[in-house]
Amino acid sequence: xxxxxxxxxxxxxxNWLKMWTKGETWLAYLFILxxxxxxxxxxxxxxxxxxxxxxxxxxxxxxxxxxxxQNFENILKDENFWHSLAVTVQYVLLNIPLQTVLAIGLAVLxxxxxxxxxxxxVLVLPWLIPNVVVALLWLWMLDPQLGLINQIxxxxxxxxxxxxxxxxxxxxxxxxxxxxRHVGYTALLLFAGLQTIPKEMYEAAAIDGATEVRTFFAVxxxxxxxxxxxxxxxxxxxxxxxxxxxxxxxxxGPVDATRVIYWYIYNFGFERFKMGYGSAxxxxxxxxxxxxxxxxxxxxxxxxxxxD
Amino acid sequence: xxxxxxxxxxxxxxxxxxxxxIVAWGALIxxxxxxxxxxxxxxxxxxxxxxxxxxxxxxFLPPGFTTLNYxxxxxxxxxxESRALGGSGTAINFFQYLRNSFIVTLAVLAGQLFFSSLxxxxxxxxxxxxxxxxFFLYLTALxxxxxxxxxxxxxxIRSLGWMNTFQAMIAPxxxxxxxxxxxxxxxxLGINHELEEAGKLDGASVFGVFWRVVLPMSGPPLAxxxxxxxxxxxxxxxxxxxxxxxxxVRVLTVALxxxxxxxxxxxxxxxxxxxxxxxxxxxxxLMFALMGKRVINSIQFSGYR
Numbered sequence: 001x002x003x004x005x006x007x008x009x010x011x012x013x014x015n016w017l018k019m020w021t022k023g024e025t026w027l028a029y030l031f032i033l034x035x036x037x038x039x040x041x042x043x044x045x046x047x048x049x050x051x052x053x054x055x056x057x058x059x060x061x062x063x064x065x066x067x068x069x070q071n072f073e074n075i076l077k078d079e080n081f082w083h084s085l086a087v088t089v090q091y092v093l094l095n096i097p098l099q100t101v102l103a104i105g106l107a108v109l110x111x112x113x114x115x116x117x118x119x120x121x122v123l124v125l126p127w128l129i130p131n132v133v134v135a136l137l138w139l140w141m142l143d144p145q146l147g148l149i150n151q152i153x154x155x156x157x158x159x160x161x162x163x164x165x166x167x168x169x170x171x172x173x174x175x176x177x178x179x180x181r182h183v184g185y186t187a188l189l190l191f192a193g194l195q196t197i198p199k200e201m202y203e204a205a206a207i208d209g210a211t212e213v214r215t216f217f218a219v220x221x222x223x224x225x226x227x228x229x230x231x232x233x234x235x236x237x238x239x240x241x242x243x244x245x246x247x248x249x250x251x252x253g254p255v256d257a258t259r260v261i262y263w264y265i266y267n268f269g270f271e272r273f274k275m276g277y278g279s280a281x282x283x284x285x286x287x288x289x290x291x292x293x294x295x296x297x298x299x300x301x302x303x304x305x306x307x308d
Numbered sequence: 309x310x311x312x313x314x315x316x317x318x319x320x321x322x323x324x325x326x327x328x329x330i331v332a333w334g335a336l337i338x339x340x341x342x343x344x345x346x347x348x349x350x351x352x353x354x355x356x357x358x359x360x361x362x363x364x365x366x367x368f369l370p371p372g373f374t375t376l377n378y379x380x381x382x383x384x385x386x387x388x389e390s391r392a393l394g395g396s397g398t399a400i401n402f403f404q405y406l407r408n409s410f411i412v413t414l415a416v417l418a419g420q421l422f423f424s425s426l427x428x429x430x431x432x433x434x435x436x437x438x439x440x441x442x443f444f445l446y447l448t449a450l451x452x453x454x455x456x457x458x459x460x461x462x463x464x465i466r467s468l469g470w471m472n473t474f475q476a477m478i479a480p481x482x483x484x485x486x487x488x489x490x491x492x493x494x495x496x497l498g499i500n501h502e503l504e505e506a507g508k509l510d511g512a513s514v515f516g517v518f519w520r521v522v523l524p525m526s527g528p529p530l531a532x533x534x535x536x537x538x539x540x541x542x543x544x545x546x547x548x549x550x551x552x553x554x555x556x557v558r559v560l561t562v563a564l565x566x567x568x569x570x571x572x573x574x575x576x577x578x579x580x581x582x583x584x585x586x587x588x589x590x591x592x593x594l595m596f597a598l599m600g601k602r603v604i605n606s607i608q609f610s611g612y613r
Contacts, residue, residue, distance in 0.1 A: 031426045031514075031518075035426065038484030039445070042480040044445070044449075049463075109332055119340065120604050121600045122344065126347075128589075130560075130589070132561040136584075137585055146362065184339075185607065241453060241455065244545045265455060278459050279460075
């Protein structure tokens with residue numbers, strides 16, 4: 001992502017004038033015009049409008065009125081909002097640590113054992129399949145009566161578990177479903193990172209008589225860090241936006257146990273059409289995600305590699 | 309591992325390595341099994357009738373073999389026949405939803421691929437005022453989560469009168485993708501100028517050079533982007549649910565959600581649901597079967613989205 005350094009402002013102005021008169025400028029704008037229209041219509045203007053909406057009582061019925069920070073005050077007073085946020089954080093904590101550890105393990109296994117494309121392909125297969133299909137598939141696998149998992153449990157002499165039907169296990173089950181879908185994908189990204197670690201580093205470690213475990217902590221993990229941080233940021237952000245799986249399986253239940261923040265926004269914005277209120281929640285979520293990203297980048301110095 | 313100067317150490321290291329290797333292979337194979345069994349279970353269930361399935365819920369092979377569930381969810385059987393097979397009685401027309409999914413996905417694919425490469429080429433090769441500033445703005449689009457634009461885009465689609473139309477599902481991703489532009493620009497920057505210069509000397513226009521010289525040599529990166537666009541558009545659920553839930557334009561993911569909520573609580577139509585699920589999974593799996601290596605490489609890039 002090298003953005004060309006701008007020349008000094010003096011020459012820039014004259015170049016700028018020259019370029020306008022040249023045919024290339026018009027042609028270039030013709031090339032980027034469709035993309036620019038798409039960017040402005042469906043991204044830039046909506047992003048600004050979303051921010052403006054959050055200060056109004058827009059509800060698709062009456063004329064929207066500017067109400068200042070009223071939405072934000074109401075949101076912070078709404079215990080359902082705090083519940084949704086808590087449930088979402090609970091999901092992220094159930095999902096990310098286990099998924100990341102498994103993915104690191106899997107990436108190292110692939111890197112050390114086999115370069116076979118088929119192995120990588122099979123492991124990434126769940127990610128190629130729509131969330132909705134994965135959710136349906138696991139709804140069936142986890143069915144209390146006929147589902148395969150409970151069939152196995154009863155065969156082993158254990159009690160049936162109402163995975164998605166019980167408030168205490170529903171969120172863990174959703175996390176498990178998403179770990180199943182994403183672990184191979186995450187491992188593949190980390191695997192790509194592992195491939196960039198020079199072989200000599202491992203040879204050096206072997207000559208020093210380092211064990212596999214020690215090599216992992218002394219060589220692999222530090223050198224993988226930039227990729228790992230990047231993968232963590234994107235998977236945490238993705239995790240906060242969990243919706244599809246819940247929309248298909250629990251619909252926020254049982255007893256609001258899986259009523260995550262996206263579901264909260266969906267409910268206010270698209271079921272009750274409180275667009276202003278919903279936009280305000282979206283803005284808050286955006287701020288939360290932005291803060292998490294910045295903290296992670298700071299903590300991990302992601303842009304520097306230990307390789308240098 | 310072969311350190312001749314210290315045979316004792318190398319022997320013990322060798323033994324530790326091979327014992328560890330067996331455990332490691334065991335772990336990898338276990339992960340593969342955990343990945344594949346649920347997928348097999350989906351297929352297995354879709355191949356038996358609900359009655360056969362309930363009679364023998366544990367058998368690893370399909371407890372019966374029929375493609376009737378597929379013809380049923382595709383809407384090829386009458387409502388009475390469907391109900392006899394354990395359907396809820398409401399007509400399900402996955403043939404149409406499958407077609408709708410293809411319409412939306414292929415339209416987005418064609419538009420995004422063409423317009424993104426046009427933009428990317430301009431950012432890589434042409435000089436114009438505000439080039440860097442516009443490109444930087446595009447990059448911010450990569451950072452902002454979709455929820456921020458969801459409600460305003462929904463209101464926009466409504467005010468355009470586009471609710472429950474194909475264009476509502478296609479338009480937002482048809483013209484612009486920050487990731488595709490960013491990715492293709494990187495590739496175009498790496499292309500040797502000489503071929504393009506030769507094209508210009510032959511009197512080709514800038515567009516002619518782009519179309520006849522640059523695009524033909526960009527097969528691999530275009531395929532990468534195409535695969536990623538296909539997967540993300542085909543798998544999308546929330547946006548089509550919001551703007552295209554009506555029967556005529558309903559895509560497969562939305563239809564599966566509705567099918568799931570219509571199936572009776574007490575005795576869900578698992579065979580039918582799994583037949584529908586297999587249909588939804590098919591394009592992704594087929595794509596992998598046909599161009600496995602390309603798909604894997606594409607996904608490794610997708611991390612930089």
